[in-house]
Amino acid sequence: MRQLRSILLTGGAGFIGSTLVRHLLRAEGLERLIVLDKLTYAGNRGNLIGPDQDPRFGFVEGDIVDRELTASLLHEHRITGVFNLAAESHVERSLDSTSTFLHSNVIGTSHLVETCRAAAVPLLQCSTDEVYGSVSPPERFVEIRPLNPTTPYAASKAAADFFCLAATRCHEQDIVITRSSNNYGPRQHTEKLIPSLVHAAFHDQPVPIHGDGMQIRDWMHVDDHCRGMITAFLRGHAGAVYLLGGQCERTNLGIARSVLEILAKPSSLITHVADRPGNDRRYAVDFSKAVAGLSWRPQHRFRASFPLVVREIAANLHRQGAA
Numbered sequence: 001m002r003q004l005r006s007i008l009l010t011g012g013a014g015f016i017g018s019t020l021v022r023h024l025l026r027a028e029g030l031e032r033l034i035v036l037d038k039l040t041y042a043g044n045r046g047n048l049i050g051p052d053q054d055p056r057f058g059f060v061e062g063d064i065v066d067r068e069l070t071a072s073l074l075h076e077h078r079i080t081g082v083f084n085l086a087a088e089s090h091v092e093r094s095l096d097s098t099s100t101f102l103h104s105n106v107i108g109t110s111h112l113v114e115t116c117r118a119a120a121v122p123l124l125q126c127s128t129d130e131v132y133g134s135v136s137p138p139e140r141f142v143e144i145r146p147l148n149p150t151t152p153y154a155a156s157k158a159a160a161d162f163f164c165l166a167a168t169r170c171h172e173q174d175i176v177i178t179r180s181s182n183n184y185g186p187r188q189h190t191e192k193l194i195p196s197l198v199h200a201a202f203h204d205q206p207v208p209i210h211g212d213g214m215q216i217r218d219w220m221h222v223d224d225h226c227r228g229m230i231t232a233f234l235r236g237h238a239g240a241v242y243l244l245g246g247q248c249e250r251t252n253l254g255i256a257r258s259v260l261e262i263l264a265k266p267s268s269l270i271t272h273v274a275d276r277p278g279n280d281r282r283y284a285v286d287f288s289k290a291v292a293g294l295s296w297r298p299q300h301r302f303r304a305s306f307p308l309v310v311r312e313i314a315a316n317l318h319r320q321g322a323a
């Protein structure tokens with residue numbers, strides 16, 4: 001049985017990682033939580049202010065590619081589980097250059113798989129529904145759907161998943177993979193869709209929408225994602241993949257309109273710009289395997305939670321402006 005007693009979390013200074021830190025520190029039986037993060041442009045040590053005062057918390061600046069470092073952390077802290085969230089995560093950056101995506105997402109994950117195997121430590125690999133490419137209605141992604149990544153980011157995440165799955169087959173290694181839909185929540189980098197929309201609207205600037213804006217994403221609150229990963233770590237089968245989704249399909253245009261409405265800004269700020277290469281039309285997740293196998297389902301209601309997140313991002317911008 002897997003245990004949360006002493007956890008190594010990679011990428012903990014990022015958006016989802018910093019939320020997972022808060023969930024893990026509340027989890028029953030947790031005695032030690034080590035965050036390993038390279039602090040790339042996307043990592044922010046400030047995201048960990050508060051939790052870093054907990055005596056069970058430790059922070060190490062470093063790269064998941066560094067096998068000596070990860071092996072020594074597993075040994076020194078008698079780690080009972082690794083959650084791998086460290087990754088280059090921005091699709092648009094992957095269109096310009098793929099080397100950091102190969103480094104962190106592919107080589108980093110495969111090195112971590114080897115280190116975990118040598119130490120017999122279970123690994124939770126955090127992946128994405130984007131590995132499947134696009135899906136037309138009324139279909140939704142199911143775990144066994146063939147992978148069809150359409151961007152370098154998704155290709156690197158799919159490659160990481162294959163290294164994990166190969167290790168479970170060849171070595172019976174204890175790895176569980178979760179594939180989540182798009183997340184919304186606090187502490188997300190401003191380059192991502194929702195914070196960038198809020199940023200533009202807050203400053204009364206044009207709110208850019210790629211193409212016709214009818215691309216559909218299945219939005220899930222980051223808290224639901226974090227609960228899902230912890231549950232998958234505790235209850236998931238070794239070698240299994242679990243899709244996690246928010247049951248909340250929205251077009252990008254619809255998201256932009258909601259942001260403007262919440263911030264009481266005119267919809268005339270919306271400005272259509274050229275579509276992104278490889279921009280998938282629709283992501284939609286069937287998470288019934290997680291319901292049946294993990295007793296997990298999303299709890300947040302978009303209508304109630306989304307305005308809170310938008311207002312929190314705007315309030316941070318207000319504070320920054322006042323500082």
Ligand SMILES: NC(=O)c1ccc[n+]([C@@H]2O[C@H](COP(=O)([O-])OP(=O)(O)OC[C@H]3O[C@@H](n4cnc5c(N)ncnc54)[C@H](O)[C@@H]3O)[C@@H](O)[C@H]2O)c1
Binds near residue numbers: 127
């Ligand atoms: N954001 C989403 O909606 C979403 C959805 C599904 C899956 N995911 C996955 O969740 C994970 C976290 O995503 P996020 O949105 O929080 O990303 P993020 O960019 O906010 O955070 C990534 C963190 O990883 C760190 N990092 C990058 N490369 C590293 C390396 N080589 N070694 C150590 N640390 C490194 C960064 O410094 C950063 O703190 C990623 O694996 C991503 O693919 C994200």
